[in-house]
Amino acid sequence: MEDLIRVENLRKEFPVQKSFLDQLFAGKEKGFVHAVDDVTFGIKKGEVLGLAGESGSGKSTTGRLLIRLLDPTSGNIYFDGENLADKSPKEMQTFRSKMQVVFQDPNSSLSPRMRVGDAIGHPLKIHTDLGVEERKRKVMELMERVGLSPAEFLYYKYPHQLSGGQSQRVVLARALVTNPEFVVADEPIAMADVSVRAMILELMKELKEEFDLTYLFVTHDLSTAKYICDRIAIMYLGRIVEIGNTRELFDHPHHPYTKALLAAVPVPDPTQRRTEEIPRGEIPSAIDPPAGCHFHPRCRYATEACSKGRPPMREVSPGHFSACILD
Numbered sequence: 344m345e346d347l348i349r350v351e352n353l354r355k356e357f358p359v360q361k362s363f364l365d366q367l368f369a370g371k372e373k374g375f376v377h378a379v380d381d382v383t384f385g386i387k388k389g390e391v392l393g394l395a396g397e398s399g400s401g402k403s404t405t406g407r408l409l410i411r412l413l414d415p416t417s418g419n420i421y422f423d424g425e426n427l428a429d430k431s432p433k434e435m436q437t438f439r440s441k442m443q444v445v446f447q448d449p450n451s452s453l454s455p456r457m458r459v460g461d462a463i464g465h466p467l468k469i470h471t472d473l474g475v476e477e478r479k480r481k482v483m484e485l486m487e488r489v490g491l492s493p494a495e496f497l498y499y500k501y502p503h504q505l506s507g508g509q510s511q512r513v514v515l516a517r518a519l520v521t522n523p524e525f526v527v528a529d530e531p532i533a534m535a536d537v538s539v540r541a542m543i544l545e546l547m548k549e550l551k552e553e554f555d556l557t558y559l560f561v562t563h564d565l566s567t568a569k570y571i572c573d574r575i576a577i578m579y580l581g582r583i584v585e586i587g588n589t590r591e592l593f594d595h596p597h598h599p600y601t602k603a604l605l606a607a608v609p610v611p612d613p614t615q616r617r618t619e620e621i622p623r624g625e626i627p628s629a630i631d632p633p634a635g636c637h638f639h640p641r642c643r644y645a646t647e648a649c650s651k652g653r654p655p656m657r658e659v660s661p662g663h664f665s666a667c668i669l670d
């Protein structure tokens with residue numbers, strides 16, 4: 344099957360002012376945060392690709408680049424064969440309704456002054472020429488579908504009058520109201536109460552089938568990714584270090600960083616946790632990332648070669664790729 348979304352050699356650098364001492368010794372006023380560092384991957388139509396890693400790994404920035412909420416520094420972003428990377432804001436209008444995003448915090452992505460019905464219907468006002476009554480009918484239908492029931496009651500509520508689970512359903516409905524093909528879900532349940540997380544995930548799965556959606560599911564939580572994703576890509580300091588089928592990645596992780604993330608997943612029996620896999624130290628700064636394999640200062644298997652060059656991505660089993668020199 345063809346990729347619906349494909350990114351090639353994607354990079355995003357954010358300029359930052361260097362400290363006085365750095366300016367003095369390095370002689371440069373500005374540095375760059377290498378948020379996304381030469382990333383290449385594809386997402387097939389109907390697939391859920393998880394993008395997992397610690398905070399600061401570049402996963403949310405990658406999600407925003409895919410739908411051009413951010414402009415890439417370089418690289419290509421293909422949506423259904425069209426390169427979005429060099430489209431102007433005006434040209435991007437054509438694609439906006441086909442690509443939507445669900446952010447982590449529903450409260451900060453909903454206007455406190457906009458009623459629920461108006462918030463969900465707002466994209467229809469921008470992207471379609473449907474009349475007021477038709478928009479309202481479509482919004483009410485969708486509200487019932489995502490569990491915002493009774494819709495005629497909740498339609499006139501303000502965000503502060505909703506529960507956390509209801510707010511997240513509003514955000515989902517707003518993302519789906521224009522019948523998009525691709526949705527970036529950026530930590531969509533991270534702010535939800537434990538009791539509603541499973542319900543929102545289940546709803547997202549059902550909506551995917553019903554609306555024929557393709558998801559990029561950004562998360563720091565591998566147990567959530569396991570539940571919903573067909574494949575998972577692991578990011579570390581702006582690079583994808585491993586990508587493969589979810590089952591394969593859980594059963595046969597290859598990259599030491601993936602093993603570390605898996606070892607950190609809570610298990611019912613803490614004595615079974617493989618604490619020796621958990622890496623030492625914190626994730627380094629993306630302004631001056633370590634040379635070679637970015638993971639080498641924290642990797643228990645690192646050799647001299649690891650700090651010399653970037654390890655190439657290679658296929659370690661069918662459809663399973665890892666950027667590590669280990670056999």
Ligand code: SF4
Pocket residue numbers: 598599600636637638639640642643644645646649654666667668669
């Ligand atoms: Fe560790 Fe070297 Fe593999 Fe990087 S390339 S993960 S440093 S063994």
